[in-house]
Amino acid sequence: MSTTVRPHVRLANDIAAQFHHLPPDEAAERVAAHLRMFWDPRMRAQLLATVTADGELDPVARAAALLLRDTPR
């Protein structure tokens, strides 16, 4: 693992990895629900700010971030 991965990306990827056994859409919804439930809004904002640009974001985490953008709460 790169030691320069930003914290919110690393943490989002860790969460996404736990749901890889699910179909991608369901996994993204579960990750998004987790982020809504447990992440401070500024961390969610950081994730949203990097969602399109960050190549290190797990696809499920990216899909979850997009769900957050559409449905913040």
Place this chain on the structure above:
Amino acid sequence: MGLLKEPDLGTPAVTSDTTAEVLVDGTAVTVPAGTSVLRAAALAGIDIPKLCATDSLEAFGSCRLCLVEIDGARGTPASCTTPVADGMVVRTQTPRLEKLRRGVLELYISDHPLDCLTCSANGDCELQDMAGVVGLRDVRYGYAGENHLDAPTDSSNPYFDFDASKCIVCSRCVRACDEVQGTFALTISGRGFDSKVTAGVDQPFLESDCVSCGACVQACPTATLQERTVVELGMPTRTVLTTCAYCGVGCSFKAELRGDQVVRMVPYKDGGANEGHSCVKGRFAFGYASHPDRVLAPMVRDRITDPWRTVSWEEAIGHTARRLREIQAGHGPGSIGGITSSRCTNEEVYVVQKMVRAAFGNNNVDTCARVCHSPTGYGLKQTFGTSAGTQDFRSVAYADVIVVIGANPTDGHPVFASRMKRRLREGAKLIVVDPRRIDLVRTPHVEAAHHLQLAPGTNVAVINAMAHVVVTEGLVARDFVAERCEGYEEWAAFIAREENSPETLAEVTGVPAAELRAAARLYAAGPNSAIYYGLGVTEHSQGSTMVMGMANLAMATGNIGRDGVGVNPLRGQNNVQGSCDMGSFPHELPGYRHVSDDGVREVYEQLWGVPILPEPGLRIPNMFDAALDGTFRALYVQGEDLAQSDPNTRHVTAALSAMDLVVVQDLFLNETAKYAHVFLPGTSFLEKDGTFTNAERRINRVRPVMAPRTGRHEWQIVCEVARAMGYPMDYPSSAAIMDEIALTTPTFAGVSFATLDRVGSVQWPCNEAAPTGTPIMHKDGFVRGKGAFVPTAYVPTKERSTRKYPLILTTGRILSQYNVGSQTRRTANVVWHSEDVLELHPHDAEVRGITDGDLVDLASRVGRITLRARIADRMPVGVVYTTFHHPVTGANVVTTEHSDWATNCPEYKVTAVQVSLARADAQVEPAAAAAEPVPVAGE
């Protein structure tokens, strides 16, 4: 109260479905069948003389003082070993008995020093008492015969002496070590007149297997085994009942005092958690409270490089409040936060989270449970519906199979371990899941049926494989699952996949498939199987998954909701459960209710008169990251040493250094205080007035034995800071804080100091539905309704061993020390652990040219430290172990930022490292100096 002397009924209580009525000296008494005559008499108010009998130990029948006459029976049987029979007529005082007892006492006294007036046990000696009770007036044999009066005193133990000249060889100490503690360190060696109590193989106590729990000292009827403090200070004159401030067992103690000076701490027989037992920390290691290192006056400084300046309370509080508000004005309301302490009372914790939510106006509050049992909160809430263990400690006595996962109870939770070992000696089967061969795997009269010596980081694979066996071999408790649970079919389909089979996973876990299958079958067969687990479960990148995996397994086999079963976290600190209960997490208000719940927020908004944010705040590691990106600028730290206990020390200290204001409230200038601008002195447990909640959800009173040495209770300090910030917060007493907790938290609705003072303790939920508390949870249904099966995919940690870092480091603690050691290092407990050492397998040592005692470098990708090596074959090849009790070692310099996916609990248990011989001129360096600059995420 005066000095509390608990009644001693002579032999333990017996439970039986039938009773017997006996007549003792004309007094009728009805007792459970099987009760001893000695105990029955005591229950009738008649004390039969005794020396070798005490109600914490099984009857022994050696002293021959408790003789009685029984109608229809021959001779004068010992009442301690004689069970009652219905209709039995007993006489305890007859001329024949009196003569016999005097004769026995004559023999004892003929070989005992006659120094009662100068003896340390004067006034607390059962031999002295019995001499009076039997009316001993002279000793016909004289005192010049062969005797033991010159027998030496063993003063090797720092806390108690063994004066062999005063020993009457009643075996109470030996039996206490065997039956109560379960260590079997003492024995009676020799025969007849040469019989004597021996520690180990005729060793000094300190060098023997003795664990200094104090059970022998407590059991001794004379001054033979005596606390050193009693020898030095004299007998105590009053008692305050209180609760230990160390681990999550939460033992009840009698603080025995002269004035406000603690003479000794004696475990309380009526304590629900410990039932009269103790360990070396709670029993003896309380001296830190009066250690000269205590800081008793507040201090401030502008920069962390400045010297501290002692100031008045008013100045310290005003300065703190002003700086917090200034920082909020400059950087926003969310730029500050607080951390609560598991070493503080529920009341002290509650006011900190209230200050953060009501005065700071955000949810940036977290607690040190973040770095230990936060995955327990998440995992058990998801599956069972509440964030707590399912059982009381008493329940282990009904377990048939005990699974210990990632816990080392004999070191970390010794009093509970003794209860567990007692059940194991009675025949319960033991399964240990741990990379290390912990002591419990093979200890006197206990041997694990299975030791699943898994590779670090593969807990989830092991629990999935066990569940796979249960599901695929038809061992599921179908009725329980159908009636009580939901999500089973989906979970069962997942767990039955070949990828979860023991055979497939053996390559990952290192556990032979046949051994794992046998363990799973044993657990499923029960009939009562209980899981106990510790930080070896939670402190992983999959900690929350593992907690849910254990809950799945327990539900699938129906091991929930009755005595002898359950899923039970062994909590590290005394009030971890309580600090979590009190709303210390940034997403939860007290009682584990999410901040997004409008109804719950409304309760507090109405009472507190301020709006509460509906969004979660920052967790501790998020605070550090935010500090480094400049958005988090001030932290109020209640009783936690982040700079020593949290992972990746360099990252932590960089974050602390980046903040504009760090406020530390603690007993000592700890490592975190090096980065603080304000130091607010805290109170020890001997000064606190409040409650602790232990791992079994038991709420116990912590009562002060003296006024706060700092002049302020800790909750008062917090209230004053909040008021100085403009938020009115005040209470007339800590009892009033609990009243507010009860008013607003449904699970605490029935709790008050008055209730606790009346009944001793209660286990939450304690409310209208359960006015005396809830020892066993989920009896008739789960808190969430149906128990939820959650598929638990095994996702390996990202921390991998490599050619550069080929070993895996796992960290933990030992019996004599506690957490960061700030308390225990300031007691005589250091004789057992003067430094942290690195344990490694002989093979790993040999290939590196390391011998026992060598100084070695321990390096990970984030840091390097130097410490001494200990060769230990209990370690598996490829795994090394150390503790984090000493700041000079700095174990967390090498641990990484990896954390549990759901809760950010750090992955302390898996760090890839290399070990090498240190330079010839190396020393154990201060940790900060040992840390090398390395790039870390977020910096």
